Amino acid sequence: MAVGGEAPITVQSMTTTKTHDVDATLAQVYGLHGAGADIVRITCNSVEAAEGLAEIVPRSPVPIIADIHFQYRLALAALEAGVAGLRLNPGNIRKPEHIRAVARAARDHAVPIRVGVNAGSLDKDLLDKYGSPVPEALVESALQEIRLLEDEGFDQIKISVKHSNVPRMVASYRLLSEKVDYPLHLGVTEAGPLPGGLIKSVAGIASLLLDGIGDTIRFSLTTDPVEEAKSGRKLLEYLGLRERKGLDLIACPSCGRAEVDVYRVAQDAQEALENEKLPIQVAVMGCVVNGPGEAREADIGIAAGRGRGHLFIKGQVVRVVPEDEMVDALLDEARKLVAEGVEARLAAAEAGADEEAKKEAALLRDLQGDANESAERRAAVAEVAKAE
Ligand code: SF4
Numbered sequence: 319m320a321v322g323g324e325a326p327i328t329v330q331s332m333t334t335t336k337t338h339d340v341d342a343t344l345a346q347v348y349g350l351h352g353a354g355a356d357i358v359r360i361t362c363n364s365v366e367a368a369e370g371l372a373e374i375v376p377r378s379p380v381p382i383i384a385d386i387h388f389q390y391r392l393a394l395a396a397l398e399a400g401v402a403g404l405r406l407n408p409g410n411i412r413k414p415e416h417i418r419a420v421a422r423a424a425r426d427h428a429v430p431i432r433v434g435v436n437a438g439s440l441d442k443d444l445l446d447k448y449g450s451p452v453p454e455a456l457v458e459s460a461l462q463e464i465r466l467l468e469d470e471g472f473d474q475i476k477i478s479v480k481h482s483n484v485p486r487m488v489a490s491y492r493l494l495s496e497k498v499d500y501p502l503h504l505g506v507t508e509a510g511p512l513p514g515g516l517i518k519s520v521a522g523i524a525s526l527l528l529d530g531i532g533d534t535i536r537f538s539l540t541t542d543p544v545e546e547a548k549s550g551r552k553l554l555e556y557l558g559l560r561e562r563k564g565l566d567l568i569a570c571p572s573c574g575r576a577e578v579d580v581y582r583v584a585q586d587a588q589e590a591l592e593n594e595k596l597p598i599q600v601a602v603m604g605c606v607v608n609g610p611g612e613a614r615e616a617d618i619g620i621a622a623g624r625g626r627g628h629l630f631i632k633g634q635v636v637r638v639v640p641e642d643e644m645v646d647a648l649l650d651e652a653r654k655l656v657a658e659g660v661e662a663r664l665a666a667a668e669a670g671a672d673e674e675a676k677k678e679a680a681l682l683r684d685l686q687g688d689a690n691e692s693a694e695r696r697a698a699v700a701e702v703a704k705a706e
Contacts, residue, residue, distance in 0.1 A: 321534045323501070329355050332358065337371060350547045355380060357534065360382055375402075384399070384404050386404055386405060390411050402429065403476075418470050431475055438451075484518050501534065504522070509539055512545070527557055562597045564595050565595070565598065567587065576605055577625075591652060599615070606679045611633065618630070620647070623679075631651070631667075
């Protein structure tokens with residue numbers, strides 16, 4: 319799988335099993351692949367692990383990268399096992415002759431190397447020089463290692479400069495991107511458990527991707543790595559960097575106007591639709607006053623009226639259903655929409671549904687007032703309050 323240049327941004331994750339346990343590791347690789355990982359990294363921390371890789375690689379549905387720390391010989395063994403890439407940590411494989419030996423072997427196998435700098439395991443000399451793992455120190459560590467690889471005529475290089483501090487992580491990659499043209503692997507290291515780990519990862523990775531920096535990403539979460547793969551894939555889809563593969567559910571946050579328990583309906587809809595793996599955007603809106611209009615960009619959606627659900631496609635109501643049938647009706651229409659297309663489903667709209675929905679929305683607006691008028695009303699209130 320290509321990384322860098324015009325290739326799509328890829329999602330990576332890492333197994334947590336013992337690599338010598340081939341069946342357990344392969345089961346996790348398949349799980350990660352199913353959740354959205356394009357590339358999977360596996361630790362190669364012992365001879366048994368390298369032997370495990372020799373069995374895992376040919377049976378894997380995705381390219382396997384061997385993660386190497388301390389022992390350069392295990393990098394050579396992983397290459398023999400047939401891995402598609404290596405990750406070397408410059409902080410703990412420090413002897414130039416060892417790095418050069420790996421470069422020569424990787425070149426012979428036509429396998430890329432990621433120079434994976436990590437703030438937590440930065441080269442000691444650089445830590446002494448800079449006092450702390452500042453962006454300049456991380457970048458210098460990467461550049462030193464790259465020079466050694468380049469000296470061996472090796473240029474199949476990817477780089478990461480991960481930090482657990484988001485602003486420092488972003489600054490490190492920005493600095494690095496000014497100095498090299500190699501593909502960059504983005505990640506906030508040791509981001510932690512949910513929800514904080516997710517927020518840190520998204521903040522750091524998305525900031526860079528939106529500026530056109532980054533070629534492959536990994537969320538380092540302290541949870542089932544399936545969540546890493548899922549979150550990484552979703553982030554790329556939400557940023558418009560990968561085609562939508564599954565559901566994108568949007569839902570209003572609910573408010574005093576809601577005619578239904580929006581949280582429950584959104585949760586039920588998410589569970590029902592996620593199983594179907596339909597590549598569509600679905601909206602769940604708490605009221606018909608603003609719902610269909612605000613969610614008109616969604617492929618399909620449902621908004622709650624008084625005891626009823628208004629099912630709409632691209633903002634046009636096509637059916638009105640009893641409230642307790644909202645989720646079933648949404649699922650049924652979503653399947654038909656994917657199978658038949660928007661035009662066909664709009665043509666199959668229930669006669670009078672849109673009219674009926676408009677009347678109900680007008681009625682609710684009369685009862686509750688129009689949210690869109692609230693700005694005007696606030697201005698009028700302020701004027702009255704200020705008057706002497
Ligand atoms: S769609 Fe209706 S219920 Fe939901 S937040 Fe907007 S106004 Fe409130």
